[in-house]
Amino acid sequence: MQRSLRHKTIIQALGEGEVRVVDLMRLTGASSITIRRDLAELAAVGALERTHGGARRPLKRGAPMPFASRREADQHVKAALARRAAVLIADDESVILDNGTTCYSVAQELAGRPLTVLALSLHAAAALASRPGASVSTPGGPVETDTLALVGSAAMTAVLNFRADVALLGACSAAPEDGLTSTTFEDAELKRAVIAASRRRILVTSAGKLSRTASFRFGDPADLTHLVTTADAPADALHAYRCAGVEILLA
Incomplete structure (x- = not known):
C-alpha cells in the first residue's frame, strides 16, 4: 500500500479512540516497522499522538495530513x-505561486522557464530553483512546519x-x-492579497x-480569470463559474 494511502487509512482508523499497531498492520498489510515509522511521521506533524503499542487521535481536531503524504x-x-x-503562463511573466501540493506540482512544471516568481512556500521555491531559468524569491517572516x-x-x-502578471492559487x-x-x-x-496584486488569477484545484x-x-x-480543474468536476459548479465570467480549462 502506498505511503499516502497508509497514512490516510491510519488517520481514519483512529476514530474516537485508540488503535493498536497490530490492528493497523492488519488494515494496511504493512509490517510493524513500517507502521511505527508511519506513526512517527504522523505524530511529528500533529496528526496523531503516540501511545504504548499504538496511537490515538490528537486533542486538537482537524490536524492536516503531512505535506509529503x-x-x-x-x-x-x-x-x-x-x-x-502552465500553458496559461507566458515566458518572462511575473508570477505569484501559492502554497499547497497542487501548486507544488505547478512549480515542478514551470521549473526551467524564464519567469519571475514570488513563491509562497519553500517547497515550491526549491522546485522552481532546481533548474536554471526562473528568477525565484520568497517573502521573509515565519515558515510553517511541514x-x-x-x-x-x-x-x-x-x-x-509585487505586481504580478498572473497568480496561481490553491484553495481548500x-x-x-x-x-x-x-x-x-x-x-x-x-x-486575498494575492488576488489584489495580480492581473490574472488562476485557481488550480481538483x-x-x-x-x-x-x-x-x-x-x-x-x-x-481562469479555473483549471479535472474533467469530472460537477457540471453545476462549472456552470456557476462560467456565469461569473471565469474561463475553464479541464485536465
Whole structure:
C-alpha cells in the first residue's frame, strides 16, 4: 500500500479512540516497522499522538495530513492540472505561486522557464530553483512546519509590493455558492492579497474541492480569470463559474 494511502487509512482508523499497531498492520498489510515509522511521521506533524503499542487521535481536531503524504496522493491528477495551468503562463511573466501540493506540482512544471516568481512556500521555491531559468524569491517572516508555507505580515507585505502578471492559487474549498475559502484566517488574508496584486488569477484545484467549503472566505468566483480543474468536476459548479465570467480549462 502506498505511503499516502497508509497514512490516510491510519488517520481514519483512529476514530474516537485508540488503535493498536497490530490492528493497523492488519488494515494496511504493512509490517510493524513500517507502521511505527508511519506513526512517527504522523505524530511529528500533529496528526496523531503516540501511545504504548499504538496511537490515538490528537486533542486538537482537524490536524492536516503531512505535506509529503498529500504530495504523493493523486500525483497523476496534480501533474495533469499543472500541465494545463502552465500553458496559461507566458515566458518572462511575473508570477505569484501559492502554497499547497497542487501548486507544488505547478512549480515542478514551470521549473526551467524564464519567469519571475514570488513563491509562497519553500517547497515550491526549491522546485522552481532546481533548474536554471526562473528568477525565484520568497517573502521573509515565519515558515510553517511541514508545509514550509510563508506566513505572517512579512509575507503579506511582499505580496502587496509585487505586481504580478498572473497568480496561481490553491484553495481548500471552492464551492461557487460559498466562494473561495480556506481553513485558516491567515491563509485567507494572504490569498486575498494575492488576488489584489495580480492581473490574472488562476485557481488550480481538483474537482472534489468545487463542492466543499471552509471557514474563511478570501474571494468569489468572479475574482478569478481562469479555473483549471479535472474533467469530472460537477457540471453545476462549472456552470456557476462560467456565469461569473471565469474561463475553464479541464485536465
